[in-house]
Amino acid sequence: MLINKRLILAHFWLAFVVFGLALILGAWQMFVRSPLNAWHFNPELYYRSVTAHGSAMGYVFPTLIAMGFGYAITESALEKPLIGTRWAWAGFALVAVGAVVAMIPVSIGLASVLYTFYPPMVGNPFYYIGVVMVVVGSWIWVALMSINLSIWKRENPERPVPLAMFANVAGSYLWGWTAVGAALEIIFLILPVALGLKSTIDAGLARVFFSWTLHAIVYFWLIPTYIAYYTIFPRAIGGRLYSDAMARISFILFVVVAMPIGMHHLFADPQVGAGFKFMHSVFTGLVALPTLLTVFTICASAEIASRLRGGSGAFGWVRALPWQNPIMLATALSLVMLGFGGAGGLINMSYQLDASIHNTQWITGHFHLIFGGAIVIMYFAIAYDLWPHLTGRALENFGLMRAQLWLWFIGMIVTTFPWHYVGILGMPRRMAFYDYANPAISPQAFSVAISTVGGLILLISGVLFFVVLIRGQMAHRSEAGAYRFSVPVHMPERIPVALNSFGLWLALMVGLTVVNYGYPIGQLLVLKETNVPAVYVGASR
Amino acid sequence: MTTESDPHLGEAVAARIERRWATLSIAIVGVLVGMAIFIGIDHATMPQGHVETADPKTLHLAGEFIESNLGSAMEADGSVTVRAIGQQYSFTPQCIVVPSGTPVTLRATSADVVHGLLIEGTNINTMLVPGYVSELPVQFKAPGEHAMPCQEFCGIGHQGMWGKVKVVDKATFLGMMASQRRLSCVD
Numbered sequence: 001m002l003i004n005k006r007l008i009l010a011h012f013w014l015a016f017v018v019f020g021l022a023l024i025l026g027a028w029q030m031f032v033r034s035p036l037n038a039w040h041f042n043p044e045l046y047y048r049s050v051t052a053h054g055s056a057m058g059y060v061f062p063t064l065i066a067m068g069f070g071y072a073i074t075e076s077a078l079e080k081p082l083i084g085t086r087w088a089w090a091g092f093a094l095v096a097v098g099a100v101v102a103m104i105p106v107s108i109g110l111a112s113v114l115y116t117f118y119p120p121m122v123g124n125p126f127y128y129i130g131v132v133m134v135v136v137g138s139w140i141w142v143a144l145m146s147i148n149l150s151i152w153k154r155e156n157p158e159r160p161v162p163l164a165m166f167a168n169v170a171g172s173y174l175w176g177w178t179a180v181g182a183a184l185e186i187i188f189l190i191l192p193v194a195l196g197l198k199s200t201i202d203a204g205l206a207r208v209f210f211s212w213t214l215h216a217i218v219y220f221w222l223i224p225t226y227i228a229y230y231t232i233f234p235r236a237i238g239g240r241l242y243s244d245a246m247a248r249i250s251f252i253l254f255v256v257v258a259m260p261i262g263m264h265h266l267f268a269d270p271q272v273g274a275g276f277k278f279m280h281s282v283f284t285g286l287v288a289l290p291t292l293l294t295v296f297t298i299c300a301s302a303e304i305a306s307r308l309r310g311g312s313g314a315f316g317w318v319r320a321l322p323w324q325n326p327i328m329l330a331t332a333l334s335l336v337m338l339g340f341g342g343a344g345g346l347i348n349m350s351y352q353l354d355a356s357i358h359n360t361q362w363i364t365g366h367f368h369l370i371f372g373g374a375i376v377i378m379y380f381a382i383a384y385d386l387w388p389h390l391t392g393r394a395l396e397n398f399g400l401m402r403a404q405l406w407l408w409f410i411g412m413i414v415t416t417f418p419w420h421y422v423g424i425l426g427m428p429r430r431m432a433f434y435d436y437a438n439p440a441i442s443p444q445a446f447s448v449a450i451s452t453v454g455g456l457i458l459l460i461s462g463v464l465f466f467v468v469l470i471r472g473q474m475a476h477r478s479e480a481g482a483y484r485f486s487v488p489v490h491m492p493e494r495i496p497v498a499l500n501s502f503g504l505w506l507a508l509m510v511g512l513t514v515v516n517y518g519y520p521i522g523q524l525l526v527l528k529e530t531n532v533p534a535v536y537v538g539a540s541r
Numbered sequence: 542m543t544t545e546s547d548p549h550l551g552e553a554v555a556a557r558i559e560r561r562w563a564t565l566s567i568a569i570v571g572v573l574v575g576m577a578i579f580i581g582i583d584h585a586t587m588p589q590g591h592v593e594t595a596d597p598k599t600l601h602l603a604g605e606f607i608e609s610n611l612g613s614a615m616e617a618d619g620s621v622t623v624r625a626i627g628q629q630y631s632f633t634p635q636c637i638v639v640p641s642g643t644p645v646t647l648r649a650t651s652a653d654v655v656h657g658l659l660i661e662g663t664n665i666n667t668m669l670v671p672g673y674v675s676e677l678p679v680q681f682k683a684p685g686e687h688a689m690p691c692q693e694f695c696g697i698g699h700q701g702m703w704g705k706v707k708v709v710d711k712a713t714f715l716g717m718m719a720s721q722r723r724l725s726c727v728d
Binding site for chain 2: 043044047050112114118119120121202203204207242243246266267268269270271272273274277278281282285286288289292293296297300346349350351352355356358359360425426428429430431432433434438440441489490523524527529530531532533535537
């Protein structure tokens with residue numbers, strides 16, 4: 001039962017428009033920094049573009065997807081209209097206006113600090129204010145998800161919370177708390193300096209606060225994808241979910257251990273001691289668990305669907321899967337990219353291996369493969385699955401959708417594999433250009449050129465994606481029926497309280513964050529002599 | 542897969558397979574974490590143990606990172622200490638010279654914004670955060686030259702921030718050291 005279709009569509013459309021613009025910037029960046037570009041250009045434009053690309057892809061696009069998908073889940077899983085529609089529109093407006101407020105100073109070159117901020121460099125205050133508006137808008141969504149769930153629970157005391165809603169609310173809580181790190185950094189450290197009230201800042205402390213957000217934000221991006229794996233994929237291919245309980249455990253694990261691991265981004269930083277780096281490394285290992293569990297459950301669900309269709313044999317059932325179905329294809333391609341990306345992640349999490357690839361192109365390759373690849377391809381799948389229910393018009397061109405998904409997959413592999421390779425060779429990331437005539441750099445030129453081709457393929461795939469959606473908006477009307485989620489093979493007769501509520505897990509989430517961040521933050525707060533002069537960025541200063 | 546005839550049997554089988562996989566997953570993570578612990582302790586490749594500070598406002602006036610003290614220094618125990626700073630958009634010294642086969646302690650900080658330092662062809666890689674000192678024990682196997690780019694975005698000239706490391710054999714290094722207190726290979 002989808003009532004507020006315009007609200008949901010507005011979120012998805014704005015998300016994809018932002019994505020499309022940022023995709024063009026990304027492809028341009030890949031070209032200008034490659035040996036294929038023979039012209040000189042102003043490197044400042046490159047960093048402007050990277051700031052816009054990162055801010056749009058990191059803060060705006062996935063947030064809007066999570067919000068829009070969250071509202072769709074609330075109405076269809078709880079089978080009642082969303083409570084707080086006006087607030088939802090207000091949240092949407094805040095995100096939209098915030099994105100514009102942030103992007104104006106970026107586009108005129110007053111805030112080329114990249115989306116990771118990098119104090120003591122400080123840009124125009126409106127950039128940070130815009131980002132805060134986006135986050136506050138999304139916090140309205142977090143509150144709405146919690147309110148809608150608790151009212152439903154009061155009305156349905158005997159029924160277990162539907163899995164899709166359980167996972168959706170888990171994702172919203174995760175985001176609500178992980179965004180606090182960057183919010184503290186912006187509000188207490190950066191904004192006073194950007195507004196001219198202070199002239200010094202503790203760069204080390206700022207990095208610690210940001211790391212609190214920086215890793216768990218990836219799981220916030222990932223949650224809609226995992227919800228699609230568990231609650232859309234088995235239904236879309238005519239099967240059932242292997243295990244409802246394991247799904248809940250996976251989402252709970254994300255809530256609990258996604259936060260206290262962010263310092264693996266600071267392995268090479270001097271402002272945190274070895275002990276807490278070790279703690280965070282171990283917890284990063286733990287966060288591999290929900291992914292390992294998910295891969296098993298999703299593959300097992302695919303096997304069930306295949307055997308229901310007559311698939312047989314130890315591996316022969318793979319052939320009997322409905323490969324012409326775009327959701328099937330997207331999920332399979334997503335899992336392949338998740339496999340490679342996850343393996344890379346296991347390398348990054350160990351201090352000793354990370355030392356050879358920290359801040360190289362390897363890292364850029366890693367998170368583009370996970371986020372741009374495994375996660376975003378499922379955002380496409382969610383849109384394809386949901387669109388007919390939102391527009392009342394059928395999406396019929398499965399061939400075009402499959403071509404789009406294949407091109408995205410191929411583009412991502414062609415882009416990120418060479419990046420991983422040059423990263424091992426030691427190519428630093430975030431540089432506007434490289435002197436490919438330098439004998440130390442020339443062996444990397446060919447791989448960078450190849451990755452640029454990947455960027456072009458991704459751009460083509462992006463164009464096809466818009467063609468599918470726009471044609472869908474213009475197709476003939478057809479009733480898609482109620483929007484439903486997968487049903488587990490064995491519907492649990494009763495669900496333990498722990499797998500049906502969040503109290504304990506939220507306490508653990510906050511508690512573990514305090515344990516793993518409290519001391520390092522406290523230590524740096526006490527160290528007074530680490531406040532260093534701010535370096536203002538932008539032409540007008 | 543079990544037959545549909547007995548749902549409870551099927552459920553029990555499903556749960557058992559699932560438990561096995563969960564156990565295997567935990568074992569995989571356990572082995573990976575165990576490996577990191579073993580290499581950390583046995584090979585002593587661990588991050589810097591403590592937090593040390595250096596004020597970027599007074600770096601050039603007094604203390605360890607004044608200009609005359611930057612570069613490679615010979616220690617009494619035969620090891621070498623390299624002191625360097627990063628600033629927009631260069632390193633000082635821009636070319637670091639070290640002996641091969643000798644324990645080297647790299648001590649570095651930043652004079653302005655966050656920089657990084659990675660030495661290509663090695664696993665030497667650290668951040669330079671203004672206000673803090675980064676210390677890294679390193680050792681170079683063989684003579685040769687390595688590029689040393691800044692690996693962290695440090696402003697619009699970041700792409701030009703490339704230093705160099707020159708590894709020479711120990712005898713050459715000692716010869717160079719004989720005439721100078723602090724050594725670099727900046728021409």
